[in-house]
Amino acid sequence: MKKLMMATATIALMAGSAHAEDAKIGIILGFTGPLESITPNMAASAELAIKEVNDSGKFMDGGTVTSERADSTCIDATAAAAAAERLITVAGVNGIMGADCSGVTGSILQNVARPNGMGMISPSATSPGLSSAEDDGLFFRTAPSDARQGEVIADILTERGAKSIAISYTNNDYGKGLSDSIAAAFAAKGGSVTVNTAHEDGKADYSAEVATLASAGGDILVVAGYVDQGGKGIIQAALDTGAFSTFFLPDGMYGDSLIASIGDGLNGTYGTVPGTDSEGAAAFAANATAAGFDPTSSFTGESYDAAALIMLAMQAAKSTNAKDWSAKVMDIANAPGEKINAGELGKALELIAAGTDIDYVGATAVELVGNGESAGNYREYTVNGGAFVTDKFR
Amino acid sequence: MDILNAIVAFVNFVVIPATAYGAQLALGALGATLVYGILRFSNFAQGDTMAFGTMATILFTWWLQSMGVHFGPLPTALLALPFGIAVTAGLLLLTDRFVYRFYRKQRAAPTILVIVSLGVMFVMNGITRLIIGVEEQNFADGARFLVTAGDFKRWTGLDEGLAIKSSQAITVVTAVIVVAWLFWFLQKTRTGKSMRAFSDNEDLALLSGINPNRVVNVTWIIVAVLATIAGVLYGLDKSFKPFTYFQLLLPIFAAAVVGGLGNPLGAIAGGFVVAYSEVFVTYAWKKVLGYLVPADMAPDNLIQLLSTDYKLAVSFIILIIVLLFMPTGLFKGKSS
Numbered sequence: 094m095k096k097l098m099m100a101t102a103t104i105a106l107m108a109g110s111a112h113a114e115d116a117k118i119g120i121i122l123g124f125t126g127p128l129e130s131i132t133p134n135m136a137a138s139a140e141l142a143i144k145e146v147n148d149s150g151k152f153m154d155g156g157t158v159t160s161e162r163a164d165s166t167c168i169d170a171t172a173a174a175a176a177a178e179r180l181i182t183v184a185g186v187n188g189i190m191g192a193d194c195s196g197v198t199g200s201i202l203q204n205v206a207r208p209n210g211m212g213m214i215s216p217s218a219t220s221p222g223l224s225s226a227e228d229d230g231l232f233f234r235t236a237p238s239d240a241r242q243g244e245v246i247a248d249i250l251t252e253r254g255a256k257s258i259a260i261s262y263t264n265n266d267y268g269k270g271l272s273d274s275i276a277a278a279f280a281a282k283g284g285s286v287t288v289n290t291a292h293e294d295g296k297a298d299y300s301a302e303v304a305t306l307a308s309a310g311g312d313i314l315v316v317a318g319y320v321d322q323g324g325k326g327i328i329q330a331a332l333d334t335g336a337f338s339t340f341f342l343p344d345g346m347y348g349d350s351l352i353a354s355i356g357d358g359l360n361g362t363y364g365t366v367p368g369t370d371s372e373g374a375a376a377f378a379a380n381a382t383a384a385g386f387d388p389t390s391s392f393t394g395e396s397y398d399a400a401a402l403i404m405l406a407m408q409a410a411k412s413t414n415a416k417d418w419s420a421k422v423m424d425i426a427n428a429p430g431e432k433i434n435a436g437e438l439g440k441a442l443e444l445i446a447a448g449t450d451i452d453y454v455g456a457t458a459v460e461l462v463g464n465g466e467s468a469g470n471y472r473e474y475t476v477n478g479g480a481f482v483t484d485k486f487r
Numbered sequence: 488m489d490i491l492n493a494i495v496a497f498v499n500f501v502v503i504p505a506t507a508y509g510a511q512l513a514l515g516a517l518g519a520t521l522v523y524g525i526l527r528f529s530n531f532a533q534g535d536t537m538a539f540g541t542m543a544t545i546l547f548t549w550w551l552q553s554m555g556v557h558f559g560p561l562p563t564a565l566l567a568l569p570f571g572i573a574v575t576a577g578l579l580l581l582t583d584r585f586v587y588r589f590y591r592k593q594r595a596a597p598t599i600l601v602i603v604s605l606g607v608m609f610v611m612n613g614i615t616r617l618i619i620g621v622e623e624q625n626f627a628d629g630a631r632f633l634v635t636a637g638d639f640k641r642w643t644g645l646d647e648g649l650a651i652k653s654s655q656a657i658t659v660v661t662a663v664i665v666v667a668w669l670f671w672f673l674q675k676t677r678t679g680k681s682m683r684a685f686s687d688n689e690d691l692a693l694l695s696g697i698n699p700n701r702v703v704n705v706t707w708i709i710v711a712v713l714a715t716i717a718g719v720l721y722g723l724d725k726s727f728k729p730f731t732y733f734q735l736l737l738p739i740f741a742a743a744v745v746g747g748l749g750n751p752l753g754a755i756a757g758g759f760v761v762a763y764s765e766v767f768v769t770y771a772w773k774k775v776l777g778y779l780v781p782a783d784m785a786p787d788n789l790i791q792l793l794s795t796d797y798k799l800a801v802s803f804i805i806l807i808i809v810l811l812f813m814p815t816g817l818f819k820g821k822s823s
Contacts, residue, residue: 264796288789293796297721297731298508301769301795304500308771309789326726334499335636335648354625 114156116413118143118403119180121191121201123167128193134390135216136162138377138456139190139400141384142438146404149439151446153411158404165192170200177205187413188403189213190396195220202232212419214402216395221270224464231419235395235402235459237367237469239267243274245365245471245487246343247282250313253363257285259311259337261302261327263318263345264291271343272317287311294322299330307336315341320348325355332358340364352479359476363484368472369458370486373434377456380436394435394456395467401438401455402426408445426461428452493778495647499636505766506759507655507724510662513758514717515735516742517669517751518710524686524749525706526587528600532608533714533739538732539578539611540715541722542619544571545626552628560630561657564719571719576711582607583707591703608733615729624727627654654724665716666755669709673751678705686749734799738765741802745809747816756817765801768792 120139122132143158152158161184163176173192180186189211192198198218206213207229214233215223221240226232250258258279262268268291276286288309292302306314306327314337318324324346331337332355342351342364352359377397381388388394403418405425410417430450433441441451453459460468473484515537522530530536547567551557558566586607590600633656636648673679678701684692685702693699718732725731742761746753771789780786793801809816 290794291796295728295730297728298725300500300504301766301798304504304766305769305771305789305791305795307496307500308774308791310774333632333636333652334650335640336500 114153116187118160119186119189121163122193124164126167135396137386138393138396142400145438151442165197167194173197174204177201190399193217212415214399216399217392233465235398237467240274244278247278255312257311259306260289260315292323299326303330313339363475365471369470371458377435398455489778492647499649507658509759509762511721513755515739516754518713520743520754528597531604534736535611536714537718540575541718543574562629572715576708579707658720738802741806747818750818753818769795
């Protein structure tokens, strides 16, 4: 008992003695629930960044970073807030990497992070709603908002000379949100949206939906659906009836099965899919493979970048206090400064300590825009000769 | 020229799809109406009989394809049809032997038989999904088009294209042949006449020496023929997925009731009434009207009565209106 008391007292002393060299990062992801298959790899990516920093020995003049996992459940806002509360009050974390799903992320932000003044960086919350959420400057994300894809798509359509578009979207939150953001962005650029209508997945026949789209007309049909579902049916029916000959395919429509089932009719169709060709992505993939997990799993690069940004911002602020480091995140993530790829965290810490500006590029070519969210990177492609041909990255 | 464009757009997006769909519904409704006329109950398993028959035909199609057998420009599935029909007929006869006959002997009320057929529907649905899975299956081969939209535009110089899929043409031709054969069978052959006698008055038919088991078995075989052909044509024209066949039940019964349950001619008329109504009500008329009226009067909105999401609701509405105002249907079938 005496020993325990002493130990507790020592820890309390250490914590209170303003060493400010050690830091603890809470990793709150849905280890149970709908995303349980990808969250272990996401957490492993964040821990990879932490290990890299510790191995360099340059964090806060020789401090170490530890981490603690917590379960966001992805769907239960109350459970997620309780887990985050525990991370802050019991585990005493200095920053939160998470959460994963948009709903629980919003809940943690409003119920736990803001009242406690805790900074958080989410690797995978993509809801446009979070862009305008009150965050006291404490919330960032390394994944792009779904609204961002709409802007990128509107840019591409305008550049390729489309004056009017028809949109058919899959009837759920993803389809509706994406089609609305495409329609708004395209209209803002002076184009006209002839029709923006839903299709249900899993039907045998889409000729009625296509008849409506054909009646509205347009230079190109944007199909914001799923490649193995109604999206394919819409394209097939539109080609069969000659209603449209060119299509635009957002991320849900990218897949080899589409080319296999539609065939030559798809040539000339173009689209976007998230992706980057940066050196950082390759470096991250190599490190992740060496660490024993799959780098191609969803949101791994984003998770690595989220954890890395927290630690680099702490180094820049010379403080593990969330109010201090969260003010530095935008500086670290964006130009000007020396570019830092994934795997170069030691070098970054050194540069920051020496007072040099850095521009963190990381595994996913991070560029934070607006209210502190990733601008995202998209691969623009055209279907040509039965294959997806990459045009450029943007 | 503009009137021509309007007509072509109308034919391409309304007439052709609605005619093919109507023919498929008519064949399905014929099966339902025969069961109602002769066995005196509404067979809820009709949709899933179509799914089962199509599944059997798909399996034989794959087998034929793997043997390198092809049917030239026509889909191989047509060659596999007789095998599919045989398997389906076998299943229906077994179902009748072990399920329906039991209730027929007890002279069960039609309501009970309807619920029994509901049970049969679930079992058939389960068998189909167990054997082929719930995924979409593609079994169409041969030439896809009679006329493609692009070719049509090149030939005529019109702005609007007209496409006729070979599956649509096959559907209509097959439906005409099958219906003609069925009417000949019912009107001219001895078995057909005895079926009609059985349907009109069971007791008198039995007195005159008609074998009831034979009539029942022949009815099931004809139902298997109609259901399998209707299902395969629907699958060739659209796509095969067990669950969508289950959803076909509503338009099929709407068609049978509109025409008058138990009346074969009514089932055919009903199929086309339902198909055309569904397409007419959910079609956006903007394009057609845009060609017909002067440019400054061209409509800005879609001129669409109902969103395409409500397509299925159209069958419901027709069903309710007919039952309210014309319970015996257009062709005076048996009152339901």
